[in-house]
Amino acid sequence: MNIVVLVKQVPDSGSERGLSADDKTVDRGSANNVINEMDEYAIEEALKIQEAHGGEVTVLTVGPQQAAESIRKALSMGPDKAMHVVDDALHGSCALATSKVLAAAIGRLSPDLVISGAESTDGRVQVIPHMIAERLGIAALTGARKLVVDGATLTVERQTDEGYEVVTAATPAVVSVWDTINEPRYPSFKGIMAAKKKPVETLSLADLGIAADEVGLSGASSAVVEAGKRPPRQGGTKVTDEGDGGVKLVEFLASEKFV
Template sequence: MNIVVLVKQVPDSGADRNLRSDDNTVDRGSANNVINEMDEYAIEEALKIKEAHGGEVTILTMGPEKATESIRKALSMGPDKAVHVVDGALHGSCAVATSKVLAAALQKLNADLILCGSESTDGRVQVLPHMLAERLGVAALTGARKLTVDGSSLTAERQTEEGYEVVSASTPAVVSVWDTINEPRYPSFKGIMAAKKKPVETLSLADLGIAGNEVGFDGATSTVLEHSKRPPRSGGEKIIDEGEGGIKLVEYLATEKFV
């Protein structure tokens, strides 16, 4: 089975994240960039499928030159090779343009199964799997907490707030996963060393037949007009009980419309 895993490099969600002052995009240059957490679960699921059914696992990333760091880390977990879509014109691309670029790359890779995280920690819009499936004309099994592969048949338990739904489709298909699906493996020293020699192919917009004005700021369907820091948390209001503490508390709760 030819499996492609989408991997995105994002600013570490455990550290401060900022937008650039010049164009209101995510400031990746000064951030501690890591693999998007959900994508690590997608990588692990791909490796488990390969171990059970055979095949090849390819990492696909769209991002700046610096994203190579995350590509190598992803390869150290066990995938066979990677493809990196990198082009200066991509800066400022919206989700619609991103899906167009990734779909063009996926068509070149001829994948049987496309795996990705259900969301990215820097965007959290959860639309890319659906957009890719629409552009490629294949099924989308989204939000999977469990995935079963039987030949060309896929069955997923789709996680919901109430429980889960059982959905199925045939390959080729796009499957997005939650962090409940598995436990990603840690790269071994052998895997880290092997990753340095694994092939990483780079593709430009010209290689994909996409014009520069179709992506980036020129092709964006949405844009951030302005931004500001979240205001500091206030100290709150202290109520001292001098015999009327209960009354004052209820009055405060009424003012804040809690009662």
Template sequence: MNIVVLVKQVPDSGAERTLKSDDWTVDRASASNVINEMDEYAIEEALRITEAQGGEVTILTVGPDRATESIRKALSMGPNGAVHVVDDAIAGSDAVQTSAVIAAALNTLEWDLVLAGAEATDGRVQVVPHMIAERLGVPALTGARKLTVDGDTRTIERQTDEGYEVVQATGKAVVSVWDTINEPRYPSFKGIMAAKKKPVKSLSLADLGVAADAVGGANARTTVLAGQPRPPRQSGTRVPDEGEGGVRLVEFLAVEKFV
């Protein structure tokens, strides 16, 4: 079984993140960039499947040159190789455009299953896996907390607020996973060294047959018009208890419409 895992490099959610003032997109150049957390769970799931059933895992990334750092980190976990779609014209693309580029890249590969994180921590739109499946004409098994591959059948438990749904498909499929599906492994020293020698194929938009004027911020379907920094946190309200603390607390909760 050949599995392609979609990996995105994103600004570290544990560090300060800012927007550029000229186009209000995420300032990635000055950020501490890492693998999107959810994608690590997708990598782990792909490795577990191929370790049990045989096959290869390929990483697919769309991003600038610096995304190579995250590709090598992903490869150190155990995948066999990677494909890096890199083209300056892609900068600022929205989810619709990004899904078109990824689908075009997947059409150049031999694969049985595509795995991805359920969301990226920078955009958090949760729609790209669905869009890719639609463009490829294959089932979308999204939001998985469990994935079972039995021959040509793929079955997931789709995580919901109330519990889970069982969704099944046959043949090729796009699967997105949540962080409840497994626990990603840490790269070993051997894996880190081996990752330096694993093949990474670079593709441009021209290689994929995608027109430059079909992607990029200038051609995006969505635009951020303005932005401002998050306001500083305000100090809370302290209620000294002089015998009426309970009453004052209830009054405060009533004003804030908690009760």
């Protein structure tokens, strides 16, 4: 089975993150950038399918040159090769434009299965898998906590607030996964060394037949107008019950518009 795994480099969620002052895009230059956590589960799932059914696993990334670091990290887990779409014009691209670029790159790889994390820790919009599936005209099995491959048939347990739904589709398809689906492996020393020699194909927008004005800030369908840091937490209000505690509680709830 030919599998493509979508991997995104994002600022480490364990450190302070912010937006650039000039264009209000994610400030990646001053951050510690890592593989999007949810994508590690997607990589692991792809490798498990490969081990069970054979085939090839390709990592696909759209991002700046520095994203090559995360590509090598992903390859050290076991995938066979990678494709990196890098172009200065991509800076500031919205979800619609990003999905267009990813779909064009996926089209060159002709996979049976595309696997991604359910969301990225920077944008958290959860729409890219759906948009890619729509652009490619294939099924989208999203929010998976379990994936079973039986020949050309995929069966997914889709995680919901109430439990899960069972959804099936034929390949080719796009599957997004949550962190409940598996436990990602740690790269071995052998895997880290092998990753340095694995092929990484680099493509530009021109290679994909996409004009620069279709992506980036100029081609974005949405924009951040204003942003500010979260205000520091304030101390709570302490009420001493002197026989009128109930009244004070109702007054407080009323002032906060709870009642």
